[in-house]
Amino acid sequence: MMPEMHFDEEQPDIPEGQRRRPTGVAAPAVIRSGREVISAELALTIYRQMVRTRALEERSIKMSKSGEAYFWIGGPGEEVVNVCLGLQVHKGEGPAYDYLHLHYRNAGVMLAMGMPMIDHVRQLAMRWTDPHSRGRNFVGHYAVKKWNVVPVTSVIEVQFAMAPGTALMQKRHGLKYPQENEGITIVVGGEAGTAEGDFETCLNWSSRPGNELPVLMIVTNNRFGISTDFTLVCAEKRVADRALPYGIRAETVDGNDPVLVWNALDRAMRYCRRERKPYLLETLVSRLHGHSSSSGAQRDWKQPDPLQMFEEKLLAAGAMDANTVETLWADARAEAEAAVAAAMREPEPRPEDVYRFTYAPSPVDVVYPQDYTGLPGQKDAPEGAG
């Protein structure tokens, strides 16, 4: 069984022993896509995190089908964007660090940042130990204050209305503490959500003349809004074009290619950090298991699999061998399995926990100076609530 990991522990990179390559084949220094490159070492790190993410998602789907959980939603097919983003986030708490306004397909971001698998599973299994929502929210609805991951909602695109607020505080913070002037706001949503006004809110509020904000808007375009094809409801060819009238810099990138995505994210994040201005990055991604368990979560074999493609690329380049692939998959699956086994043994919420964490303690509230305990004056308020 894998030991349980905690937030503060650094994730191990590729263990030394797994980096062996076939004798006589020179390991490549870099992995290429067209004119863009990343180091082979980075490629292996990305690959490993993609495998971990996929293994966790596949085990999560199984949970929803086995009755261990009610519902699954996630991002198989979006691992490239998620992992590359998670590895580049400036992680920490407060405006000097990056704020993350994620959506519900971002397990890879969180794993790459160092979240232990079990914290994803705890939410899926609706345990009291779920640190994101105490078993209250759907899976993938993360909330981690110490990493500036604000609560994920199921209401699509509302996160785009909130992003200018954190970015505003970051811009001010940078003016006050120039040496820390690097925190940016990253907001992620799907292309279907760009039909909501909140997407336009973000473009507008982030680009007000003289008040431009460091917001990186990432649209993961999988071409489906649940079951509705993007081309049937949207006339524009590229979501990224929506940035044009606002004078916001934008790019569309193949979201299934880690080399391209890594560099596109790097460019976008550097721009937001340095210029303190917004950037729109559209990534074209796959959706390998449909919308969610509500649509069956069956594998769609017609969709290109970015993980398989990257695996083949790294093998062909000699960056890793079949043995490494096998080991990484076995480790990732064992890690996911252990996380599920451990989480399922953990306690569920108690009836009186219904009320908890409704209100923060308030010095000016005479009814709820601590927390909510039921209606004001209610005589049967549960013991221990609040």
Place this chain on the structure above:
Amino acid sequence: MATMAQAVRLALHYGEEHLGVTDVFGEDVGPPLGGVFTVTQGLKTAWNTPLDERGIIGTAMGIAYAGGRPVCEIQFCDYAFNVLDLLKIAGNQRWASGGEYDMPIVVMTPTGAGIRGSIYHSHSFDSWATRLPGWKIVMPSNPLDAYGLMLAAILDPNPVLYLLPKALLRVRGERLIPGEPDDPEQLSRMIDAPIGDRTHWTPQWPPVQEYIVPIGRAELVRQGSEATIISYGRHLPMCIQAADELTRQEGIHCDVIDLRSLFPYDWELISQSVRKTGRVLIVNEDTEVTNFAEHLLRRIVEEHFYDLLVRPRALMGKHVPGIGMNQVYERNSVPQLEDVRAAIRELLAEPA
């Protein structure tokens, strides 16, 4: 004797100087206008937003996530309806995140009829507001309470919806805010922006002091044993006037309760009064189907059925989709003084 608009402005100024308010913002909230009701004139952190209510609430949430202390405004509560889901989300952030994230925002919005506002500037929001678990809802009926409730709203680390009774915003108070000059003309010269060019105008703030009206504490503004009249906001002065008339003309004394906080509400005070009088009237101007008064009536009936002498009542706005422009519509849609008067008399007249 500040008006309610001036009182809120003074409270926001105090909030900026002493309570860590980082942003006061909304549509036309910053210079040159300082708010369509002048509530935010001259404030140092006030700024104008795009005409976008969703952006206002979303940005307030973002500012709060990042450690700021925002007070934002929805220009009229009629425009809060397109942002109900964000209000719901703001109210659930702490609960949904298992205590990870607090949501210390204040949203103020003028509510109710009484300014000849027609269909889209006369709606009430109190009943909608109380359907937003996770929020605290306050509504003053006089300038001093408006000041004290705003300071409490700012100090409270939870989302607070601050409902401004539109019709009372320009009504002068009877009690001084601590630190306010005695002379209302002097106060006006100090903090009211001049008509016309305001480019070089800056307010001279009086040294106002901390004065808190605790959230969840109602005020018993008149005392009596004949009946309990519960109200808040615009209709509270009408209830006082009607009750005072009864006292003068017939020597009848009623409890009049100014709720001030709609959630959490002061159940203890309501409960004590109902036990004492056995007769209850609740007055507000929101529409009558699924009105907040209905919740109070339900509890009163359930918990005080055997204390009641006669059936309890609620006087509320008519269940119509808007307040028509012609005053015939408005007068006949929301309770007027004569309606309050008649309702109290009817309540008292019914044999026990």
